[in-house]
Amino acid sequence: MLKNFGFALLLSSMFAMLITSTIPARANDIGSVIYNTKVVTLQETKINAVGSTVGQYGYQVFNPGAIGYTTARTMTPGLINGRAKRRGSTDAWLNFVITPAKPFGSWDHFGGHQSSSDLWEGEIWVDGFLKISNDANWRASCSNHLSGNYAYCTTSFNQLIARLIKAKSNHHFHKNNYIDNNFSTADNA
Amino acid sequence: MLKKQSRSFTVIFFFAVFFTISAVVFVFIALKKHTEVTIEKDYINDIVQHNNFSNQVHTDSLWGSPRGIGIGFVWPEERKTPPEYRSQTEEIDLGDKKSLDPLLILTTSRKTTVLVSVILDYQQIPFEMDGQIGLLHEVNILPGGDFEIPIRIPITSPGVHDLIVVAFADPYNGSLDANFRSALDVDVVGRRAQIISSGKSKPAIQGLEVIEGEPVPGDVALGLGVSFAAKPKPGETTHPSERQLYVSSGKTSELYQFDIWASNLNGEMASEYALLVFKNFHQINVDDRNVLLINLNQNEEAIINAEIKLSEKPGIDQIQIVYVFDPYKSILHEEVRAAFVFNSPRLAIEVR
Numbered sequence: 001m002l003k004n005f006g007f008a009l010l011l012s013s014m015f016a017m018l019i020t021s022t023i024p025a026r027a028n029d030i031g032s033v034i035y036n037t038k039v040v041t042l043q044e045t046k047i048n049a050v051g052s053t054v055g056q057y058g059y060q061v062f063n064p065g066a067i068g069y070t071t072a073r074t075m076t077p078g079l080i081n082g083r084a085k086r087r088g089s090t091d092a093w094l095n096f097v098i099t100p101a102k103p104f105g106s107w108d109h110f111g112g113h114q115s116s117s118d119l120w121e122g123e124i125w126v127d128g129f130l131k132i133s134n135d136a137n138w139r140a141s142c143s144n145h146l147s148g149n150y151a152y153c154t155t156s157f158n159q160l161i162a163r164l165i166k167a168k169s170n171h172h173f174h175k176n177n178y179i180d181n182n183f184s185t186a187d188n189a
Numbered sequence: 190m191l192k193k194q195s196r197s198f199t200v201i202f203f204f205a206v207f208f209t210i211s212a213v214v215f216v217f218i219a220l221k222k223h224t225e226v227t228i229e230k231d232y233i234n235d236i237v238q239h240n241n242f243s244n245q246v247h248t249d250s251l252w253g254s255p256r257g258i259g260i261g262f263v264w265p266e267e268r269k270t271p272p273e274y275r276s277q278t279e280e281i282d283l284g285d286k287k288s289l290d291p292l293l294i295l296t297t298s299r300k301t302t303v304l305v306s307v308i309l310d311y312q313q314i315p316f317e318m319d320g321q322i323g324l325l326h327e328v329n330i331l332p333g334g335d336f337e338i339p340i341r342i343p344i345t346s347p348g349v350h351d352l353i354v355v356a357f358a359d360p361y362n363g364s365l366d367a368n369f370r371s372a373l374d375v376d377v378v379g380r381r382a383q384i385i386s387s388g389k390s391k392p393a394i395q396g397l398e399v400i401e402g403e404p405v406p407g408d409v410a411l412g413l414g415v416s417f418a419a420k421p422k423p424g425e426t427t428h429p430s431e432r433q434l435y436v437s438s439g440k441t442s443e444l445y446q447f448d449i450w451a452s453n454l455n456g457e458m459a460s461e462y463a464l465l466v467f468k469n470f471h472q473i474n475v476d477d478r479n480v481l482l483i484n485l486n487q488n489e490e491a492i493i494n495a496e497i498k499l500s501e502k503p504g505i506d507q508i509q510i511v512y513v514f515d516p517y518k519s520i521l522h523e524e525v526r527a528a529f530v531f532n533s534p535r536l537a538i539e540v541r
């Protein structure tokens with residue numbers, strides 16, 4: 001009896017897997033760049049978020065689509081093959097915190113949003129947004145609008161219960177004579 | 190006997206699970222089909238399709254592998270020159286010439302359909318691309334190199350002109366999935382330039398009314414640049430951040446009401462925002478004005494009540510705002526806050 005039940009369950013699971021594997025994925029982001037295609041954990045820690053450990057609750061774990069870059073031909077000395085990279089990345093992560101106001105603990109939900117470039121840009125912008133994954137409405141935003149080669153900002157909100165989150169960044173690069181590059185990256189945690 | 194019963198139970202259980210999963214999958218597919226809609230080409234007017242290009246169009250792969258959607262100008266004689274040695278294209282003195290004739294550069298990481306349009310002095314105008322004149326030029330850009338297309342933009346009146354060339358990506362995607370629409374993707378790319386014609390230094394248009402912003406409420410931590418909010422119900426006083434609008438529905442020819450929400454929350458500096466509203470990629474007037482000018486200081490926002498007439502035939506109307514900073518200020522001399530061309534989310538309204 002149990003054996004048959006197990007067999008039926010196995011058949012059902014296989015059928016379910018077959019059906020769901022044929023359902024098309026959600027439409028891809030428009031205006032995105034070529035992304036990494038696997039989950040990677042960057043070893044280098046540029047931003048030390050207080051209380052966060054690399055790899056824990058999604059901190060510095062970059063899902064597919066979280067890192068993007070584009071190249072521009074340049075004569076700038078020191079760049080390999082004369083190619084300058086314009087990069088963008090998004091990191092989404094959570095952190096458990098205990099505060100006097102919430103002595104039993106709560107969850108900070110974070111987004112880290114970064115634009116960087118090999119070129120000294122006239123304008124290098126990053127705009128960051130953060131929301132609960134299955135909610136259409138965004139909850140928090142941040143901006144960092146600079147000249148130079150690096151821009152970073154963070155978004156956050158606090159909830160008693162940990163939720164799945166999506167962080168999104170829009171990256172903009174402008175330098176006289178070069179083409180403008182605008183693209184998005186996104187990460188989940 | 191027991192064995193037979195057990196087998197019947199297994200078969201019934203299997204079929205029960207089979208039918209339950211099938212039902213769930215069919216409902217899921219039906220919902221997907223409802224939300225994933227491809228807009229028919231004749232729903233969007235004034236499109237010139239460029240299926241074949243002349244030998245004047247180049248795909249230049251010399252710059253390595255271009256990625257992302259990029260947009261820019263290059264003079265035909267400087268095609269082979271590395272970018273830092275090219276002439277600038279931010280401020281162009283035409284002298285007595287009556288048209289601007291650069292090559293438009295488009296790059297992409299993957300095959301992308303775009304509608305290219307030109308906005309001169311904040312008014313969408315027809316222009317020539319690869320020998321054909323039209324308001325919207327449909328181009329399929331492919332990965333593999335800078336796509337360089339000759340364009341000709343008529344500049345007939347003397348003075349300083351603001352020029353914006355925009356490319357609307359994925360125009361026929363009529364998805365009604367709010368999560369897709371709220372993705373805040375960069376699905377419009379654009380490039381600005383200032384054109385000086387006949388040596389005149391005065392802007393071609395002046396004297397537009399400017400809307401002033403108000404401080405963002407202290408408890409609001411969200412600004413989406415320029416976006417849409419549902420019209421509040423009578424007596425409702427919620428902030429637009431709680432009424433974000435990405436997908437909606439309405440009746441044919443109905444006046445659809447909504448709010449335009451422009452925010453400079455966390456912006457490092459004040460600037461004048463010039464907003465252009467597009468319905469199905471055609472510029473439309475708001476309060477009889479082709480451009481909305483909003484002055485927003487740091488941490489200020491403006492909420493503007495708006496209404497548009499929906500299309501006369503059923504389909505998906507797409508509403509999007511393209512905006513730039515500081516009209517008629519010099520890009521070359523860094524008087525503008527940033528030379529980017531920005532976009533709001535692309536609102537989809539199902540017209541029934």
